[in-house]
Amino acid sequence: xxxxxxxxxxxxxxxxxxxxxxxxxxxxxxxxxxxxxxxxxxxxxxxxxxxxxxxxxxxxxxxxxxxxxxxxxxxxxxxxxxxxxxxxxxxxxxxxxxxxxxxxxxxxxxxxxxxxxxxxxxxxxxxxxxxxxxxxxxxxxxxxxxxxxxxxxxxxxxxxxxxxxxxxxxxxxxxxxxxxxxxxxxxxxxxxxxxxxxxxxxxxxxxxxxxxxxxxxxxxxxxxxxxxxxxxxxxxxxxxxxxxxxxxxxxxxxxxxxxxxxxxxxxxxxxxxxxxxxxxxxxxxxxxxxxxxxxx
Amino acid sequence: xxxxxxxxxxxxxxxxxxxxxxxxxxxxxxxxxxxxxxxxxxxxxxxxxxxxxxxxxxxxxxxxxxxxxxxxxxxxxxxxxxxxxxxxxxxxxxxxxxxxxxxxxxxxxxxxxxxxxxxxxxxxxxxxxxxxxxxxxxxxxxxxxxxxxxxxxxxxxxxxxxxxxxxxxxxxxxxxxxxxxxxxxxxxxxxxxxxxxxxxxxxxxxxxxxxxxxxxxxxxxxxxxxxxxxxxxxxxxxxxxxxxxxxxxxxxxxxxxxxxxxxxxxxxxxxxxxxxxxxxxxxxxxxxxxxxxxxxxxxxxxxxxxxxxxxxxxxxxxxxxxxxxxxxxxxxxxxxxxxxxxxxxx
Numbered sequence: 001x002x003x004x005x006x007x008x009x010x011x012x013x014x015x016x017x018x019x020x021x022x023x024x025x026x027x028x029x030x031x032x033x034x035x036x037x038x039x040x041x042x043x044x045x046x047x048x049x050x051x052x053x054x055x056x057x058x059x060x061x062x063x064x065x066x067x068x069x070x071x072x073x074x075x076x077x078x079x080x081x082x083x084x085x086x087x088x089x090x091x092x093x094x095x096x097x098x099x100x101x102x103x104x105x106x107x108x109x110x111x112x113x114x115x116x117x118x119x120x121x122x123x124x125x126x127x128x129x130x131x132x133x134x135x136x137x138x139x140x141x142x143x144x145x146x147x148x149x150x151x152x153x154x155x156x157x158x159x160x161x162x163x164x165x166x167x168x169x170x171x172x173x174x175x176x177x178x179x180x181x182x183x184x185x186x187x188x189x190x191x192x193x194x195x196x197x198x199x200x201x202x203x204x205x206x207x208x209x210x211x212x213x214x215x216x217x218x219x220x221x222x223x224x225x226x227x228x229x230x231x232x233x234x235x236x237x238x239x240x241x242x243x244x245x246x247x248x249x250x251x252x253x254x255x256x257x258x259x260x261x262x263x264x265x266x267x268x269x270x271x272x273x274x275x276x277x278x279x280x281x282x283x284x285x286x287x288x289x290x291x292x293x294x295x296x
Numbered sequence: 297x298x299x300x301x302x303x304x305x306x307x308x309x310x311x312x313x314x315x316x317x318x319x320x321x322x323x324x325x326x327x328x329x330x331x332x333x334x335x336x337x338x339x340x341x342x343x344x345x346x347x348x349x350x351x352x353x354x355x356x357x358x359x360x361x362x363x364x365x366x367x368x369x370x371x372x373x374x375x376x377x378x379x380x381x382x383x384x385x386x387x388x389x390x391x392x393x394x395x396x397x398x399x400x401x402x403x404x405x406x407x408x409x410x411x412x413x414x415x416x417x418x419x420x421x422x423x424x425x426x427x428x429x430x431x432x433x434x435x436x437x438x439x440x441x442x443x444x445x446x447x448x449x450x451x452x453x454x455x456x457x458x459x460x461x462x463x464x465x466x467x468x469x470x471x472x473x474x475x476x477x478x479x480x481x482x483x484x485x486x487x488x489x490x491x492x493x494x495x496x497x498x499x500x501x502x503x504x505x506x507x508x509x510x511x512x513x514x515x516x517x518x519x520x521x522x523x524x525x526x527x528x529x530x531x532x533x534x535x536x537x538x539x540x541x542x543x544x545x546x547x548x549x550x551x552x553x554x555x556x557x558x559x560x561x562x563x564x565x566x567x568x569x570x571x572x573x574x575x576x577x578x579x580x581x582x583x584x585x586x587x588x589x590x591x592x593x594x595x596x597x598x599x600x601x602x603x604x605x606x607x608x609x610x611x612x613x614x615x616x617x618x619x620x621x622x623x624x625x626x627x628x629x630x631x632x633x634x635x636x637x638x639x640x641x642x
Binding site: 039040041042043044061072073074076077138139161239240243244245246247251252255256257258259260261262 | 355357358360361364382385386462463464465498501502503504505517627630631633634635637638639641642
């Protein structure tokens with residue numbers, strides 16, 4: 001033990017551990033505690049009075065006869081969030097992989113410049129970027145205007161405040177999180193392997209499928225996770241671009257801490273989400289236990 | 297040269313001491329965004345030497361959640377009627393006895409008292425207004441009814457061109473007036489009626505949003521919007537044809553109040569501010585900026601004539617019976633309301 005405290009490694013790791021314990025584990029424990037408390041009459045919670053209402057309410061509601069019946073409202077909101085996140089992930093992958101691939105094929109100086117371009121959106125606040133999309137997508141906005149000018153009569157684009165606008169906004173927001181990790185794995189790719197594939201008679205498609213894609217898999221996996229999970233927590237985009245017509249999980253949680261003044265339910269929803277994400281990550285890591293990189 | 301640096305040093309010292317003297321006189325003000333004129337704040341700082349720091353929120357509930365979560369350090373928060381009730385009951389409000397203030401004599405009836413704080417122990421009056429809807433009269437040839445029907449079951453020309461407030465309380469209340477149901481109802485069958493009204497309206501809604509209602513109307517992105525009357529007044533600056541409707545089924549009348557949160561670090565400065573805001577010229581300036589009426593006698597003389605001439609702000613006497621005050625609903629009623637809202641958006 002004494003040896004451990006003297007070791008350099010311990011002291012190097014310690015700040016990170018303390019940081020995670022303090023800024024992640026503690027708040028999570030507090031949330032867990034709040035989720036099993038009784039709600040206060042005027043918001044807040046009754047400290048010390050326990051109740052599992054929050055978790056019961058997620059699946060059931062009381063009907064007129066005070067019986068518990070299945071309530072699908074919240075499940076529907078969860079399903080929508082997972083669906084939109086998956087869709088965003090796929091779109092981001094379809095756009096992000098070719099982009100990353102293209103960048104990785106450039107000369108060193110050009111690569112750095114292009115990567116720098118990818119990071120530019122991070123300079124601006126996400127709220128501002130969503131407002132910019134509102135100006136682009138609205139009827140009579142820039143896109144509508146250009147289409148009409150080019151002779152394509154749109155008669156009003158009618159895309160703002162629809163689910164399409166939400167998925168455009170989400171894909172745009174999370175695209176860099178897909179491009180960067182894929183680029184990172186493609187950049188390390190040994191081009192001699194691709195040449196070898198061609199020498200052995202593979203055509204372009206086959207080389208891509210059998211050599212490049214497997215080698216880029218860790219980056220693709222990282223990108224998918226980095227897009228999918230934050231997307232589940234999207235709050236601003238559905239509110240602004242979706243016109244507030246359909247809730248996603250984050251909006252539902254927000255409303256519990258706001259107008260509904262039901263903190264335990266809000267905290268409980270947060271935990272249901274956390275559990276679902278953990279389970280799907282677990283399933284994912286079991287399935288892809290042997291990532292191709294280890295085979296090399 | 298040397299002399300000059302001595303002078304510079306001395307004035308720097310003087311500035312420093314002024315700075316610290318000022319630091320004693322501070323006021324932390326927590327308010328809705330875009331709801332207090334910056335010029336008026338500067339005027340207050342100049343007249344009293346108290347430095348004001350502003351923080352803003354978007355809804356009563358955000359403010360409540362922050363105070364309940366233990367945020368301290370605010371000297372003044374602005375709360376709507378029903379929220380004053382919550383704050384008093386939750387022990388989040390400090391007794392200030394506004395009645396004893398020198399300028400309280402300026403407060404017009406009935407604002408010298410209030411349903412949830414009859415003796416004005418915890419609250420001082422700020423602005424008040426109504427929640428109705430505005431439409432652009434140039435968008436229709438029809439003779440519009442003075443009813444929520446036009447909003448909830450819109451005519452052909454308004455369909456898809458309607459903005460609603462993204463506010464669970466305001467929307468539920470308006471729909472309950474139209475459905476003829478008590479807004480704090482605890483009866484699921486009645487809540488269902490409210491939900492039916494909202495669901496039927498939803499396909500015609502362009503957007504649910506409480507922010508930028510004025511801009512959306514002005515840009516003609518929508519031609520009808522549920523609005524607070526002050527926003528309706530400001531909409532008319534760009535769209536003179538805009539009409540603010542006082543529906544015959546009734547509309548919510550709300551009032552906002554200054555409350556001093558428990559543990560306010562600068563209680564005396566807060567009282568100074570509240571008393572100062574009861575002067576007619578200061579109250580008038582707040583009204584001119586926000587577009588809502590204040591409750592201070594004699595402020596009319598300092599108000600923009602456009603405010604007095606606008607029926608959206610200066611409500612015609614015959615509509616007085618339509619006003620329904622805000623109400624702090626029970627837990628059961630709030631749960632029903634939230635379930636209606638969630639079902640609407642699930």
